[in-house]
Amino acid sequence: MLGLLLILCGLFRYSPLRPRAMLVRALSANLVFVVFGWVLTQLPVPPYGSAVNQDSTVVLGIDSLGMRMEIGGLRDFSREQGGAFYEHAVTPGLLTNSVWAAILHHRPVRQTGTLLIFQSPDWSRSPFSLVREVQRHGFQTWSFFTDQNTSYVGSAAGFDHDRSGAKGWLQSATSSAKNGSVLLPFLISRLPQLPFSRVPANQSATYSFDLRVLVRSILTSHQGPQPVFAVAHLGYLHEDAYPRFADLPPSYRSVLLKARVDSLRDFGGEWQLPIVPGDSIDLNAWKIQNVQTVVVEEIRESGFLAPQNRNRLLLFSDHGKRTLLNNENFTRPVFYEVPLITFGLPARDVQEPISLLDITSLIGLDDPSLPAPAAPVVEYVNMQTMDEFRNAVLGAEWLADGRINMRPEVIQKYVGLLKSYNPFADPGAVPPAPALREVAGTHPSDAP
Numbered sequence: 001m002l003g004l005l006l007i008l009c010g011l012f013r014y015s016p017l018r019p020r021a022m023l024v025r026a027l028s029a030n031l032v033f034v035v036f037g038w039v040l041t042q043l044p045v046p047p048y049g050s051a052v053n054q055d056s057t058v059v060l061g062i063d064s065l066g067m068r069m070e071i072g073g074l075r076d077f078s079r080e081q082g083g084a085f086y087e088h089a090v091t092p093g094l095l096t097n098s099v100w101a102a103i104l105h106h107r108p109v110r111q112t113g114t115l116l117i118f119q120s121p122d123w124s125r126s127p128f129s130l131v132r133e134v135q136r137h138g139f140q141t142w143s144f145f146t147d148q149n150t151s152y153v154g155s156a157a158g159f160d161h162d163r164s165g166a167k168g169w170l171q172s173a174t175s176s177a178k179n180g181s182v183l184l185p186f187l188i189s190r191l192p193q194l195p196f197s198r199v200p201a202n203q204s205a206t207y208s209f210d211l212r213v214l215v216r217s218i219l220t221s222h223q224g225p226q227p228v229f230a231v232a233h234l235g236y237l238h239e240d241a242y243p244r245f246a247d248l249p250p251s252y253r254s255v256l257l258k259a260r261v262d263s264l265r266d267f268g269g270e271w272q273l274p275i276v277p278g279d280s281i282d283l284n285a286w287k288i289q290n291v292q293t294v295v296v297e298e299i300r301e302s303g304f305l306a307p308q309n310r311n312r313l314l315l316f317s318d319h320g321k322r323t324l325l326n327n328e329n330f331t332r333p334v335f336y337e338v339p340l341i342t343f344g345l346p347a348r349d350v351q352e353p354i355s356l357l358d359i360t361s362l363i364g365l366d367d368p369s370l371p372a373p374a375a376p377v378v379e380y381v382n383m384q385t386m387d388e389f390r391n392a393v394l395g396a397e398w399l400a401d402g403r404i405n406m407r408p409e410v411i412q413k414y415v416g417l418l419k420s421y422n423p424f425a426d427p428g429a430v431p432p433a434p435a436l437r438e439v440a441g442t443h444p445s446d447a448p
């Protein structure tokens with residue numbers, strides 16, 4: 001489109017009264033630009049590996065995909081592949097950072113102390129580390145956390161191979177710079193990864209990002225003969241990069257061509273996913289379907305779950321959609337009920353409540369320091385006001401590698417305000433869990 005606009009400008013600027021040679025020169029340069037841009041967008045993004053791994057384990061989290069959302073794609077895939085679809089899985093937290101730190105520590109949020117965003121986990125707080133334990137079993141470990149805007153566990157948990165996105169302010173700064181440029185993200189994503197770069201070539205939240213290539217990379221990346229253990233977090237639903245026209249269904253195109261320009265926005269980066277005024281296609285609903293389609297198709301077409309490849313897969317989400325979530329209503333199932341599906345792993349009773357903390361035992365690891373199943377408890381707290389959040393971020397420690405770390409006194413305050421809730425608190429059904437603890441003086445939260 002930009003190229004065509006330039007050609008039109010050339011035609012107006014160089015009217016028939018001007019010398020013909022100048023007109024030809026101007027049009028040629030524009031045509032070269034158009035052809036170069038078109039060829040660039042047609043080039044494939046190179047994946048990290050080609051053949052699908054064997055004897056590997058993949059733990060794949062999809063951000064912000066609750067059980068009460070339209071997740072028929074995952075359910076059908078589970079049925080088709082003989083997966084174990086847990087009907088009552090409960091996430092230990094409602095912020096990406098707190099959930100992943102809890103899973104990798106195999107400890108509830110209260111014990112990890114990682115409860116807010118912009119907080120680096122303190123790995124010494126738990127005697128157990130999922131990554132370390134997997135390495136002890138002879139696996140090579142890989143991390144693919146597409147977006148480390150507010151959580152740095154993909155780079156900080158000790159994986160042998162870190163293919164995660166840029167951290168903190170670096171992710172925001174680099175993706176904004178790329179999205180504000182013409183063709184730059186397309187060019188970079190088609191080139192080999194630059195040595196020492198902290199930003200992946202195929203960077204999430206840029207308009208050139210290829211989700212398919214990333215999922216394929218999770219299923220194929222390896223180095224050497226050791227079996228692979230890959231942990232991935234797809235921030236797709238929680239990232240703002242409006243899809244390319246070609247990726248959307250043809251029926252949407254005429255609708256979008258008639259839409260107001262300011263309605264063509266993706267608010268995925270906003271933690272509570274506000275409604276975009278004038279959004280005529282319900283972009284978030286489409287993205288929810290698209291992420292399932294891409295994940296399911298890539299797993300199916302790669303043959304990852306074919307019996308001869310002897311792979312294991314655990315699929316889940318870290319929390320549901322958080323629209324209107326606050327410190328009082330976090331006990332609503334829409335926030336804490338999440339899909340949890342396993343393939344090629346021994347299954348428990350899928351009708352029984354289960355915490356995502358039990359991912360450790362589902363994938364066959366033992367934690368002698370916490371051998372019993374975890375209580376299906378969700379824990380949550382967030383800042384009361386946007387002003388408080390802004391002051392905490394401005395007063396945080398900003399590091400050169402991109403991380404923004406909240407001050408210890410801020411964390412300490414919120415550890416004291418953390419609330420727990422066990423939706424299955426029938427003592428006969430599950431192990432006892434902390435009861436809901438009301439904190440005096442809390443008000444509906446509007447903080448991120």
Ligand SMILES: [Zn+2]
Nearest residue numbers: 063064096318
């Ligand atoms: Zn999340």
